[in-house]
Amino acid sequence: MNIHKRIQNAALHPKIMPAAQAASLIPLGANVGMSGFTGAGYPKAVPQALAARLSALHAAGQTHASINLWTGASTAPELDGVLAKAHGIQMRLPYQSDPSCRQQINAGQMRYTDMHLSHVAPMARAGFLGTLDVAVVEVVGILPDGRMMASTSVGNNQTWLDLAQHIILEVNLHQNPALEGMHDMAHNMPMPPHGQPIALTHPSERIGTPYLQADLSKVMAVVITDHPDRNSAFDAPNEVSAQIAGHLIDFLQDEVQAGRLPPSLLPLQSGVGNTANAVLAGLNQGPFDQMTAYTEVLQDGMLDMLRSGKLSCASATALSLSPTALAEFNANIDFYRQRIVLRPEEISNHPELIRRLGVIAMNTMIEADIYGNVNSTHIMGSAIMNGIGGSGDFARNARLSIFMSPSVAKGGKISSIVPMVSHHDHTEHDVHIIVTEQGLADLRGLAPTQRARLIVERCAHPSFRPQLLDYMDRAQRSGAGLHTPHLLDEALSWHSRYLKTGQM
Structure with a gap:
């Protein structure tokens, strides 16, 4: 495929580079906002190249080389997984589901800020999360005027593009260009106290435009990829x-x-x-x-x-x-x-x-x-x-x-x-x-x-029903706080017993 059909803005052609070169532009310790929500629409090449770079730095003695990673939600092994295995994530938000991330969070090796997803963009725009240094966002294509066709997830992508000091775009040729028109981007959401009612009264209505937008002067790299999303198959209903x-x-x-x-x-x-x-x-x-x-x-x-x-x-x-x-x-x-x-x-x-x-x-x-x-x-x-x-x-x-x-x-x-x-x-x-x-x-x-x-x-x-009924009856007979009666010395005993014996 002629990549210029996907990247129609000529000013971005000189910025096309390999993933490793783009990853080298991300500062150590940076706050990096990446696209992705579940295993959809996440960058595939730059995170892997960044993980390889961080692993090499660790091997050379820079054991604390890492980034702070912000996304829309969980992503996939080519992003969360590979960076976690490289011990390249210092802090993660707002949601994750990767086994390596989970292990490191629970081992105290990765900080994790677990957030309501609706809070992330407003808190980021208000500056509560710090400065967003780099955005790495997957897109399907770029139009001549610089508008971008979004991929299989939206998440916080527009917020990252708005706030980031620098932008890396991954143009994924594997994603279907017929996705164009499926998206509805609300731009320039006003901050309190200037918020306005959101004019949606039915799930099918649209209030924005079909495209992501960004200041193209902030784009420091464009990377071409051709890789599918990674979502697991669901088990058949049992x-x-x-x-x-x-x-x-x-x-x-x-x-x-x-x-x-x-x-x-x-x-x-x-x-x-x-x-x-x-x-x-x-x-x-x-x-x-x-x-x-x-x-x-x-x-x-x-x-x-x-x-x-x-x-x-x-x-x-x-x-x-x-x-x-x-x-x-x-x-x-x-x-x-x-x-x-x-x-x-x-x-x-x-x-x-x-x-x-x-x-x-x-x-x-x-x-x-x-x-x-x-x-x-x-x-x-x-x-x-x-x-x-x-x-x-x-x-x-x-x-x-x-x-x-x-x-x-x-x-x-x-x-x-x-x-x-x-x-x-x-x-x-x-x-x-x-x-x-x-x-x-x-x-x-x-x-x-x-x-x-x-x-x-x-x-x-x-x-378990008889034990629960017995607990309820004894809690009520205890006479202490009968609105929501509990036996505090037993309330978490089921969990303690499981940790000691392997069963509740």
């Missing part, structure tokens, strides 16, 4: 995930019959993962038609729903598609471009819009306690798993805030329903529905002790 989906669909049907939801429901948000994707598969076979989505990532299940017609449109900030689904997407991209809008995460996760649209938020959890507090980030209280991502943006502002999980983990050694969560991400005030394969607990309008009995009876696994 019996447990199918049961969770069934409980949830029954509940939504009851809400429609009661007149609390319209027949087409309200805009759907779904977290990433096998359980969430199984719920989408269930909805695709369910009784609801002409549904919409206002979410962060568009995964396989939503693509299936768009193709079947169950879902009429979807707004997201990234595509999180398995290789098979991505091939289907590219083969029929003209069909999907009419039904998908990709936006900055500052818009996809904006509390004002989530509340206005009445989003049904469906997210996964690690554990919930008997009163409905949810832990979605930590294992046994201290070790980070991935991060809060956008679940807090949606849970706090959704019309329906739903958290789901299998009732047990580790072959039944761990209960997902515990006396007290070992880490709080979502308080009982932000959790409306808890659902496991055992059943669904609708917590709306209930006092804490009512919530507790419902969660245990409907959601806990039978092998």
Whole structure:
């Protein structure tokens, strides 16, 4: 392919260079904002070249050679993974899911700022995160006037381009140029106290332009790549995930019959993962038609729903598609471009819009306690798993805030329903529905002790239910604080027992 067809701005042609040369322009210790949201739209070549450079510096004795890495969310092995393995990340924000990053964070070798995704761009623009030295952003192409065709994720890309002192662009020839027109970029978001209402009242509406924009004088390198995104395939729905989906669909049907939801429901948000994707598969076979989505990532299940017609449109900030689904997407991209809008995460996760649209938020959890507090980030209280991502943006502002999980983990050694969560991400005030394969607990309008009995009876696994009921009864009989009764010397004993014995 003639690369000048992808890079139509002649002023950028002299800046085309190999990835290693571009990576050498990134200062050590710099704050570097890279594109990427899940394994989509992230730079592939520059991070690998930077990792090689940092590894060489370490071998030469510069053991602290590293950068501070900002992204949209998690990325992929060619970015997070390779830089972590090179011990090249000093500080990471706002979300990660890479095994090497996780290991180093939990070992105290990498600092990690876990943030609500809707907070990142406003905090960066306000200067709370420091100066952004370099932006490394993947694009599909560059038009003659310098506008850029965005890739398979948007995330914080426009913010990085606006704030960075220097810019490196990766033009990925592998990405489909027919992505042009799928994006909706909101530019020049005003800072408080000058914020204005965001004029979106339906997921399909657009409020910006289809293109990224940047001051081209800040571009110090353009790198040509030809590499696919790296997203993993989802597991096929199993019996447990199918049961969770069934409980949830029954509940939504009851809400429609009661007149609390319209027949087409309200805009759907779904977290990433096998359980969430199984719920989408269930909805695709369910009784609801002409549904919409206002979410962060568009995964396989939503693509299936768009193709079947169950879902009429979807707004997201990234595509999180398995290789098979991505091939289907590219083969029929003209069909999907009419039904998908990709936006900055500052818009996809904006509390004002989530509340206005009445989003049904469906997210996964690690554990919930008997009163409905949810832990979605930590294992046994201290070790980070991935991060809060956008679940807090949606849970706090959704019309329906739903958290789901299998009732047990580790072959039944761990209960997902515990006396007290070992880490709080979502308080009982932000959790409306808890659902496991055992059943669904609708917590709306209930006092804490009512919530507790419902969660245990409907959601806990039978092998843990008697112990939970015993804990509740003894806590209530203790007479200390009967609004939300706890036995403080036992509240985290299940976690302590697991750490000592390998089972709760």
